[in-house]
Amino acid sequence: MTSPLPAGLYLVATPIGNLGDLSPRAAETLRGATRIFAEDKRVSAKLLAYAGAEAPMSTYHDHSSAAERAAIVARLGDEAIALISDAGTPLISDPGYKLVRAARAAGHAVHTVPGPCAAIAALTLAGLPTDRFLFLGFLPPKAKARGDAIAEVAGVRATLVCYESGPRLAGTLAALAALLGSRDGAIVREISKLHEECVTGTLAELAERYAAAAPKGEIVIVVGPPLAIAAVSEADLDSALDEALARLSPSRAAAEVAERLNVPKKRAYARALERSAK
Secondary structure: OOOOOOOEEEEEOEOOOOHHHOOHHHHHHHHHOOEEEEOOHHHHHHHHHHHOOOOOEEEOOOOOOHHHHHHHHHHOOOOEEEEOOOOEOOOOOOOOHHHHHHHHHOOOOEEEEOOOOHHHHHHHHHOOOOOOEEEEEEOOOOHHHHHHHHHHHOOOOOEEEEEEOHHHHHHHHHHHHHHHOOOEEEEEEOOOOOOOEEEEEEHHHHHHHOOOOOOOOOEEEEEOOOOOOOOOOHHHHHHHHHHHHOOOOHHHHHHHHHHHHOOOHHHHHHHHHHHHOO
16 A cells, blocks of 8 residues: 655656556655646546556646646645656656746745656667757747757757657758758657657758658657867968958958857957967
């Protein structure tokens, strides 16, 4: 028999495909909760039946109001409330951070019950550097906003991870290839399910592969970091600056050379001032 849980908010990670990935602690927490809040009760009903959880279930999602959030927080002093997402770890591209913040501000205990996360699982399958990575969630659906979001992180020296749907995959890959160049990537889908798949290649190759038909299932895009660029020697920098200074002011010459050689603007400008003073 499951022991009653102390009052507070419990963030419970749920399987992203295979129900067998539900941890014993997660199952015990769900069985001991007073009430469970889920994004979609229909989606979570199967999981709760699997875990043997019988607590009443209510909804909490992106469109939940401040009043609904306050009502949940008001119950935390006396009840053990579990928050789950449709799949994976709550708050990771899912609603919840405002609830966590409000619960903590009200002085209630907040506990995490860690487990599956599609972004982390995809990183392990992709075979790309994992020492530094940046999670982008879902990129904007409109082309201009999506391009701006990609351009903003183009220079980040880390592996990029984002979620995407099948119908939007081709457009997102085409934008990534156009803006990030020849980087390695991976398309990971249906993680932990029967048809789990990880397809690797350059962004251009992946964009071509998925241009004709949209794949089914939940999809994670993983993009390798920018290709290493050889260090620019002082001689090469001086040569480029001398050519540019013959046409431009020191500031404009430095800006042009910094962009072309991918060197820090401060370095290029300082050297341009030295060269122009001779």
